[in-house]
Amino acid sequence: MATGNLDKQKTIDLRKKHVGPSCKVFFSHDPIKIVRARGQYMYNEKDEKYLDCINNVAHVGHCHPDVVEAGAKQMELLNTNSRFLHDNLVLYAQRLQATLPEKLSVCYFVNSGSEANDLALRLAWQYTGHKDIITLENAYHGHVSSLIDISPYKFHQMAVAEPSQHVHVALSPDIYRGKYCEDHPDPATAYAENVKDIIEQAHKKGRKIAAFIAESLQSCGGQVIPPVGYFQKVAQHVRNAGGVFIADEVQVGFGRVGTHFWGFQLQGEDFVPDIVTMGKPIGNGHPMSCVITTREVAESFMSSGMEYFNTFGGNPVSCAIGLAVLDVIEKEDLQGNALHIGSYLTQLLDDLKKRHLLVGDVRLVNPVLNSKIIK
Secondary structure, three states, X not given: OOOOOOOHXXXXXXXXXXXXXOOOOOOOOOOOOEEEEEEOEEEEOOOOEEEOOOOOOOOOOEOOHHHHHHHHHHHHHOOOOOOOOOHHHHHHHHHHHOOOOOOOOEEEEEOOHHHHHHHHHHHHHHXXXXXXXXXXXXXXXXXXXXXXXXXXXXXXXXXXXXXXXXXXXXXXXXXXXXOOOOOOOOHHHHHHHHHHHHHHHHHHOOOOEEEEEEEOOEOOOOOEOOOOOHHHHHHHHHHHOOOEEXXXXXXOOOOOOOOOOOHHHHHOOOOOOOEEEEOHHHHOOOOOEEEEEOHHHHHHHHOOOOOOOOOOOOXXXXXXXXXXXXXXXXXXXXXXXXHHHHHHHHHHHHHHHHHOOOOOEEEEOOOOOOEEEEO
C-alpha cells in the first residue's frame, strides 16, 4: 500500500489502536495529516499547503535536495557501524570541531538528543567521580530515565513526583519574570550565586557535584536568554567544586541564534563548556546527534575500562547527511538569514509591544523557526 493512501479517519483509528496513548498529536480535536513537505511548507492529504512555523528539526528546510541526495547516494554504497574505518565519520567530526573552540575536540556520535544528554551525564560522572547534577527550573533535556530526573519540565507533570536526591534545581536565569530582573544591578552574578549556594548546601550534606547542565538558551522552559556572564560565573563555581559544565545545544545550535553558530557563544569568547550536546537540526530530520568534549574528559571515560559502542551512531549515511546540512548552512548563508530575518521580526514585534500593553516581552530564540511573543 502506498504511503498516504489511507482515509484520514482510518489513519486516526489505526493510530488510536496501535500507538501508545501518551504519544500525542498536534491539534487533537482535528489532527492534520501531513503527507509531504518541501522547504518551509507542509502539505496534507488534500494537497493543502501549511507554512511550518512549529517544526524545530527541518533546519535547512524539509526535504532539501542536497541533503536527500547525500543520504541516498551513500545509502546506495554502504551503511555500516563505526567499528569499520570510513572517511565520512572523521571528515564530519573534523567539520563539526571546526565550529567550536579548540579544546572541544573529541566527538561521540549517537542518534538523538536524549542519547546525547544521557551520554554527557555518563562522561561527567566518570570524569569527576561525583554523582549530583544541578539543573534549571523548567528545564527539559530528554525522555530517558536519567534525563527525566533532571528535567523539571517533565517530572513536575508526574502525578507522584519524587525528585532524585542527586538532582538540585537552580533558579532559571530569567530577567523578565525571574527573581532577579532587568532592573537588578547584576542579575548574572545574582543567579550564579544561587548555584553557588546549592553547591554549598550539597557539600554540607556530604554530596558532590558532577555537573551543571543547561540549554544555552532555555527553549521549553520559556525561551529564556541568560544574562551575559552568567555561564562564566556558574562554570567557575561548578569547576571549583570539581564538576563540569554541560551545554545542551540540541534545540538551539547550528546557527539558529544568528550572530553565532552555537548558543553558548552568546555569553562571550571567554566561556567554553566542558561538554556540548547537539541534535535535532544536526540531520535536518534524520535521526542523529553528537556529544563533543575535551580530550581530558574523553580519556577519563576510556579509563573506566568499558568500551563505548553505538550501533548506528556515526554510520556513513548519517555522517553524509550531517556534512550536507553543514554545506547547505554555509552555501545558503542560513546563519546570516536567521540574523537578518530574526532582527526584522524582532523589530516588528517590538513595535507591537509598544502599542499593546498585553505584550510584556519579545524574545527570539531560534529565529523564525521557533519565535514566540511572551505575554
